[in-house]
Amino acid sequence: MDNRPLTPQEVADILKISKSTVYDLMKRRELNSYRVGKKLRVDLSDVEKYKNKTKIPVQEAGLADAVKSTVPAAYEEQYFSSNNTFIISGQDVILDILCRYLNKHPAGIRALRSYEGSYNAVYALYQGEVQAATAHMWDSKTGEYNVSYIERMLPGTPAVIIRLAGRMQGFYVSKGNPREIRDWRDLRRPDITIVNREKGSGTRILLDEHLRKMGISGRSIKGYYKEYQSHIAVASSVARGEADCGIGNEKACLQVQGIDFIPIQKEQYDMILKKEDINTPAADAIFSILRSEEFKLELQGLGGYDLDDIGRIISET
Template sequence: MKNETSLTPEEVAGILKIAKNTVYELIKRGELPAYRIGRKIRIDLQDVENYKKQGKKTEHLPETTPAGRITAGTKPSIEGQTAFSGLVICGQDVLLDILTRHLERHPNGTRAFRHYVGSFSGLLALYQEKADMSAVHLWDGDTGVYNIPYVRRLLPGIPAVIIHLACRMQGFYALKGNPKGIKQWQDLTRPDISFINREKGCGTRVLLDEKLRVLGIDRRQINGYKREENSHLAIASAVARGEADTGLGIEKAALQVRGIEFVPLHKERYELVIKKEDLEKPHFQAVIEILQSEEFKRELQGLGDYDLTETGKIVAEV
């Protein structure tokens, strides 16, 4: 790829550390120039670089008013647009990209700005009133409960509701055939195993660190613990390229990267956090209606790695 100036959507997704579907959405909205060669879509490397440079100027969480509340005029501009009136949704799963698309078509919907950050950063943005909702998957090793303990601690004094999105399977990525026989958490300390980690604050990193704590595993014995990537796809790709023997992530990324085998370990709950005071507002009601709709669930079923049994259900008021 070093000498190429024409990139596939998959290659652009790798460069920007986003899902391939998000690349298509950027192209569809005219935010990333693209062209066709036959039936194939291509993007010039220079246009990708220009998009990244523009992002450094405009891709930030919203500024707040003196009272700390976001107004439509202070939400982030998108590729030079002067104002953004809509919702700010934090989280990284492609499920949220699909939700955003459905939200734009809903009678009571709106446009949404997708901010690709981990669970801790998303909850912090919600607390600081720089986001309207955040997807989280944070496992508490003491209780075995997902998300509720963290929402209580990171949104102090703010009543919130947790809406279930999907259950996903977390596990190890390994080369096809799993030549090193990586099967359990303790295998990470083996001297013949190299690991690549997720960034601090994301749900996958929290799961790993909590498992290590509960099992009494010394993270200093893990070769590669301090090496980090910012997405499931980037971790799976690094393993496929031989840069590490294994990494932790969700099953869907293993289905997207050639030569990768998935070793399932832990079923997680991926959920959406909304302030209770916003719940009855039309845009937020639209989100719940979409999540509960059969149309939305059918679209997710084709992607794999989602258990949709409780999708759209309010599972907790915190």
Template sequence: MEEISLTPEEVAARLKITKNTVYELIKRGELPAYRVGRKIRVDLKDIENYKRQGKKTDLAEEEKSLDLANEARYLQPTEPIVKVAQPTGIVICGQDVLLDVLTRHLEYHRNGIHAFRHSIGSFPGLLALYHEKADLAAIHLWDGDTNVYNIPYVRHMLPGIKYIIIHLACRMQGFYVAKGNPKNIHNWEDLTREDVTFINREKGSGTRVLLDEKLRILDIDRRLIRGYEVEEPSHLAIASAVARGEADVGMGNEKVSMQVRGVDFIPLQKERYELVIRKEDLRKPYIQAVIEILQSQEFKKELNGLGDYDTSETGRIMT
């Protein structure tokens, strides 16, 4: 018979407990689990074995105890941290390589934790944060009416939730074109030329929001852009498509253009890449570790070593 493996969320649904309780059972060794890459999996047979054991511990009371412990942890930060069970991992949404640097630093921090990377765009990241399926979301969403990054979107997409925004870095957004820019593409209006084929980012990504806002403000009809409806899910996929000659132009950040041969970069706009965190999580040790890492000179030096990041405000709490 084919073995069925479940995620912690699916285990929680089957046992009618919270996901944190599942992590606690795994941590104590009461529920066997294993990793597939960076993801935790539990075999269905192990769940059934656990249920058949007839443990005397009432799971509802155990869950209540966990919730009370967490509540005491946040309301009384002077309580020793060792009294509170820490989850086995957190989820960070975003696609930039600097998030890989952050997760590596986080694993080695004294209050660190393993971070699962969810490589999605800005809109899906904020929605995951709103639905409590993620702990942090990295975003770059430009509002054309105010010329402000991120804050207007967070206010509308996280209704009723107090949050903080921490600055990660500034990056340059622009066009990817073939080496030497044979089509002489330099501005937004050039996208509507009949001899130019464009390749787009997916809806909800910060790059797509920047494009659509520019088209709206400049009153450019997107239906005139050849290839507007063709989408790719990352900066790297866009740059690669241009390098292969599948499109004349696409959009993304400058760093990726340096990783793909046969592509030049036309700078258009400096953008703010920032991290959104629920304020209620601020006292958690691993969230404090994230802030400490972002504000450290070691982290900034590593970003500067990668090049093309403006780290003058890295680690600054924006709001």
């Protein structure tokens, strides 16, 4: 049997179900899956096993067939699959905690995570692959976070932007800052090597926007093309001496020994929902959790977050 690995979207196409339903099957371990790096994959043989396992013999179908016959074909998948699965795309630990609260919520929300950077998270929301995206994308022309990007990246799609937290972005440098790195222009010094974040991440956008304002090309900076997928990975690279400087939030710096943090800019970390989903049980649960004292106290215990406006709608597009 051809046993090639399949992406979740390919599995969804084979089974004629939504991609979110595939993630739900994986989470419930009804469909075997595994990771290749940060990507989920499913073997074709496991898809066939799942199909055979869920087949209902004609003589045993009974009520299932009777009910199914009353459901128009266009709504068949919606009727038989759970509409409570909710995928949140983003990388901050806030989202891990939020999903834990959602999974315990009385509304019965099954919350899943997609670990994408800001740009790709918003694009996935536009494509309908996730139900919520998070972002911290700075616009150097307006000096604001996220709003202008959301207006451009979700054309014709009314959306709501909800504040999650304020975070401090800065430089990760070796203990004592031996290279005396203080501002953005120091990054183009010939004695400085940096480590970068991947394209589409809010941190990469922050760097590129500042370089654009200063008329500096990224290719002139040593290490610009060496990319890592998380703040922790960047901080660890600096701690190991692989680079003199990396950029990330203060929270990650608190978790890595051997580095100092040079604050450079406060950023806003927000959640984006489509306005058509704002009155769903999942959205109601999210607002309830974000505005609860219990949730706020748990985040305060982590440190590194400004939570004054958590749960507040800051813009509607």
